Amino acid sequence: QSALTQPASVSGSPGQSITISCTGTSSDIGSYNFVSWYQQFPGNAPKFMIYDVTKRPSGVSNRFSGSKSGNTASLTISGLQTEDEADYYCSSYTTSDTWVFGGGTKLTVL
Amino acid sequence: QVQLVQSGAEVKKPGASVRLSCKPSGYTFTDNAIHWVRQAPGQRLEWMGWINGGNGFTKHSQNFQGRVTLTRDTSASTAYLELSTLTSEDTAVYYCARLAQWPSEVGLDYWGQGTLVTVSS
Numbered sequence: 001q002s003a004l005t006q007p008a009s010v011s012g013s014p015g016q017s018i019t020i021s022c023t024g025t026s027s028d029i030g031s032y033n034f035v036s037w038y039q040q041f042p043g044n045a046p047k048f049m050i051y052d053v054t055k056r057p058s059g060v061s062n063r064f065s066g067s068k069s070g071n072t073a074s075l076t077i078s079g080l081q082t083e084d085e086a087d088y089y090c091s092s093y094t095t096s097d098t099w100v101f102g103g104g105t106k107l108t109v110l
Numbered sequence: 111q112v113q114l115v116q117s118g119a120e121v122k123k124p125g126a127s128v129r130l131s132c133k134p135s136g137y138t139f140t141d142n143a144i145h146w147v148r149q150a151p152g153q154r155l156e157w158m159g160w161i162n163g164g165n166g167f168t169k170h171s172q173n174f175q176g177r178v179t180l181t182r183d184t185s186a187s188t189a190y191l192e193l194s195t196l197t198s199e200d201t202a203v204y205y206c207a208r209l210a211q212w213p214s215e216v217g218l219d220y221w222g223q224g225t226l227v228t229v230s231s
Contacts, residue, residue, distance in 0.1 A: 001171060003154065036217035038155070045205055045224055046147075046155065051217030057210075089155050093216060097169050099145065101155040 004028070004090055004102035011108040017078040020105045022090030023071060028100055030071040034093035037066060037075045039086050040104075046089065050075060077107070085109045112136035114144075114206055114222035121228045127194040130225050132206030139187035140164040143209040145218055146180065146191045148202040156202075160209065161189055196229045203227075 005023040012018040022029070022037075029035055035053045038046035048057050050066040053073060063078045073092070077084055090102040117131040132144060146158040159170030161180040168180040179192040189206060204225045207218035 001173070003156075034213075034216040038218070040155075045221040046207075046218075047221075048210075048217055048219045051210065051215055051219075055215075057217075057219060091155075091157070091218075098171055099157040099160070101147070101157055104154045 001094065001096070001098060001100050004092060004100055006088075006090060006102040006105045008103070009106045009108065011110055012077075012080045013110050014080055014082060016080050017076060018080060018107065020075045020077075020088055020090075020107070022073045022075070022092075022102045024073075024092055024100070025071055027096070028071075028092040028094040029068065029073050031095050032093050033068065035066065035068060035073040036091045037064075038089045038091065040089065041086050049088075080109055082109045112208065112220045114208060114220055116204075116206060116222040116225045119226040119228070121230065122196050124197055124229060124231055126196050126229075127192060128196060128227055129190055129192045130204055130206075130227070132189045132191070132222050133187060134189075134208060134220075135187070137208075139182075140184055143212065144182070144189040145207045145209055147205045147207060147218075149205070149224075150199070150202040153202075158191070158204075163189070193227075196227075198229050201227060201229045 033053045037050035040046040053068045114134045140163045145160040161168045182189045207221040210219040
């Protein structure tokens with residue numbers, strides 16, 4: 001199972017919006033609405049940010065939103081803040097009853 | 111509150127096996143699946159497999175075919191990952207994580223603190 005494809009890095013200024021893409025195939029993202037997103041700071045475990053493509057767990061800021069079109073999912077962060085600077089990973093359930101993660105995207109807030 | 115506590119760091123020689131544990135608390139162990147994810151230094155998250163806390167059904171990534179064994183002890187409310195025939199490429203932090211709810215909330219909502227496994231001669 002190949003990793004989902006994410007840009008290695010994205011950047012934005014405080015207050016701006018950024019979008020991180022996550023491209024898979026018809027065997028994962030394209031087949032199910034089971035895409036989730038995780039935020040990870042260096043040395044820490046990932047944090048659950050988005051599930052089922054668009055839903056936010058309790059406690060996650062509404063500045064984070066998810067979407068999907070075809071085989072590509074996206075995470076949008078609006079009103080960018082310096083504390084959003086972290087690595088972001090997407091994940092999807094697959095037709096093989098397995099999961100797959102993306103390569104990760106480093107967000108820099110300039 | 112939900113917590114997943116993992117066993118301590120391990121140092122292993124190439125060719126050896128390692129067994130890691132993950133003990134959740136704050137919910138009924140048999141109600142949720144546990145997933146295992148690893149992260150090599152400076153690298154991406156890599157999904158390894160999952161075990162159903164109730165019936166013990168397991169599924170793992172083909173990348174670990176024949177090398178990974180997932181088990182659980184319901185009396186101890188603990189999940190285990192065993193990885194055999196270790197090489198230096200298995201040096202990583204290994205995380206366990208809880209699947210929130212299948213199929214209504216599909217995501218890993220709580221994570222353990224991670225266990226560093228170092229493979230070195």
